[in-house]
Amino acid sequence: MTEGALADRFALYDLYAGYGALIDAGEFDAWLDLFADTCAYQIVPRENYERGLPAALVFCDRRAVLEDRIRALREANKYNIHSDRHLIGLPRIFGQEEDATLVEAPFAVYQTDQEGETRLFAAGLYRDRIVADAGRFKFRDKLVLLDSFAVPSLLATPL
Amino acid sequence: MTEGALADRFALYDLYAGYGALIDAGEFDAWLDLFADTCAYQIVPRENYERGLPAALVFCDRRAVLEDRIRALREANKYNIHSDRHLIGLPRIFGQEEDATLVEAPFAVYQTDQEGETRLFAAGLYRDRIVADAGRFKFRDKLVLLDSFAVPSLLATPL
Amino acid sequence: MTEGALADRFALYDLYAGYGALIDAGEFDAWLDLFADTCAYQIVPRENYERGLPAALVFCDRRAVLEDRIRALREANKYNIHSDRHLIGLPRIFGQEEDATLVEAPFAVYQTDQEGETRLFAAGLYRDRIVADAGRFKFRDKLVLLDSFAVPSLLATPL
Numbered sequence: 001m002t003e004g005a006l007a008d009r010f011a012l013y014d015l016y017a018g019y020g021a022l023i024d025a026g027e028f029d030a031w032l033d034l035f036a037d038t039c040a041y042q043i044v045p046r047e048n049y050e051r052g053l054p055a056a057l058v059f060c061d062r063r064a065v066l067e068d069r070i071r072a073l074r075e076a077n078k079y080n081i082h083s084d085r086h087l088i089g090l091p092r093i094f095g096q097e098e099d100a101t102l103v104e105a106p107f108a109v110y111q112t113d114q115e116g117e118t119r120l121f122a123a124g125l126y127r128d129r130i131v132a133d134a135g136r137f138k139f140r141d142k143l144v145l146l147d148s149f150a151v152p153s154l155l156a157t158p159l
Numbered sequence: 160m161t162e163g164a165l166a167d168r169f170a171l172y173d174l175y176a177g178y179g180a181l182i183d184a185g186e187f188d189a190w191l192d193l194f195a196d197t198c199a200y201q202i203v204p205r206e207n208y209e210r211g212l213p214a215a216l217v218f219c220d221r222r223a224v225l226e227d228r229i230r231a232l233r234e235a236n237k238y239n240i241h242s243d244r245h246l247i248g249l250p251r252i253f254g255q256e257e258d259a260t261l262v263e264a265p266f267a268v269y270q271t272d273q274e275g276e277t278r279l280f281a282a283g284l285y286r287d288r289i290v291a292d293a294g295r296f297k298f299r300d301k302l303v304l305l306d307s308f309a310v311p312s313l314l315a316t317p318l
Numbered sequence: 319m320t321e322g323a324l325a326d327r328f329a330l331y332d333l334y335a336g337y338g339a340l341i342d343a344g345e346f347d348a349w350l351d352l353f354a355d356t357c358a359y360q361i362v363p364r365e366n367y368e369r370g371l372p373a374a375l376v377f378c379d380r381r382a383v384l385e386d387r388i389r390a391l392r393e394a395n396k397y398n399i400h401s402d403r404h405l406i407g408l409p410r411i412f413g414q415e416e417d418a419t420l421v422e423a424p425f426a427v428y429q430t431d432q433e434g435e436t437r438l439f440a441a442g443l444y445r446d447r448i449v450a451d452a453g454r455f456k457f458r459d460k461l462v463l464l465d466s467f468a469v470p471s472l473l474a475t476p477l
Contacts, residue, residue, distance in 0.1 A: 021412075085441040
């Protein structure tokens with residue numbers, strides 16, 4: 001591995017660390033900036049995905065749709081009654097396409113309610129296409145495979 | 160640290176990321192390939208370990224036994240009613256032997272049942288001997304120290 | 319990034335991995351050694367912090383106070399009825415001061431009781447000032463932002 005590749009690996013780790021941190025801090029503009037201009041974001045129950053069923057819980061097939069979705073969440077979050085905490089495991093490269101790197105990482109999200117009680121909200125796996133965009137790594141396609149589908153108030157924040 | 164050592168560190172991280180990912184994906188052949196030809200795998204309640212009690216929940220003292228165990232799990236998992244998700248913390252080198260590196264990493268495993276409810280299944284600490292095997296890092300001895308010993312259906316998958 | 323900077327990054331990761339591991343192993347002298355001679359440690363509910371309220375749950379404004387606190391915990395832990403397990407996400411550098419690096423990392427702590435049942439105890443975010451001290455990274459200021467404030471027996475161990 002060259003020094004460049006080593007530095008890239010840290011940049012990849014930072015992308016995932018930032019992804020979770022920015023959601024949890026409610027910094028959604030900075031979070032959107034982790035996505036490439038051409039991008040997609042979807043949340044699919046793991047079971048549907050494995051059976052090849054198309055049904056997504058959230059399906060943003062381009063950036064404008066994702067931005068709209070985030071705008072709606074922000075409006076809703078004025079009445080926000082919980083906070084999020086993402087724990088994301090070590091990202092793992094599982095493939096290479098011509099212009100994209102395939103990366104997966106397991107995650108768990110904890111939510112804390114107004115009484116200060118923290119509960120596991122969801123667990124799952126990110127399976128993403130990462131591209132270099134002006135010298136930075138960004139998400140081109142983010143697929144959130146959701147283990148948990150019995151999640152109430154699912155869309156209060158991105159996963 | 161030399162560049163080689165830096166690259167090795169990422170290879171070590173990848174070993175742990177792969178360990179969890181392959182169990183969660185049910186790819187047990189690839190998972191077995193993370194173990195050296197001569198290897199051991201055991202699951203011991205943390206309390207027993209700290210008191211020096213020998214009682215292991217799972218004790219595979221050589222590769223053939225581990226392969227048998229995995230074969231049995233696969234058979235059982237045809238009727239599998241849950242999915243797993245491993246979250247593994249940053250691996251930490253805590254010692255060096257002549258031909259092996261001692262590494263530990265904390266973990267949590269979440270299980271999701273058929274109703275789509277996700278629960279914490281177990282937490283604990285891996286304490287492992289890692290060896291270089293044909294240019295790759297592999298587990299020679301994997302010790303799963305289990306905090307939780309009130310786990311139902313413990314042996315449905317490896318931890 | 320230079321090779322030195324790359325090695326530094328692993329040293330930073332090791333600092334966080336060690337932080338959690340040493341608490342969980344009850345090795346509090348080694349844990350204290352992760353703090354600089356001049357240091358502060360506090361636990362603040364996230365909500366208080368965001369509203370600018372000063373109320374900390376734990377406030378050690380210098381090393382001697384932190385050492386006292388740990389001594390008291392050790393005494394209490396002779397009658398310890400639980401074990402801890404920290405899962406800490408990838409550390410993320412979010413700022414640089416003249417002589418300190420600002421780093422944050424999400425965490426979850428699981429506790430296991432004497433019946434062997436493991437539960438989520440707390441989740442939150444570390445927001446720290448890291449300094450180089452005799453060639454090693456150490457915590458100068460550690461701020462534990464606690465999502466969960468409905469935690470019983472909070473002070474049984476550090477977070």
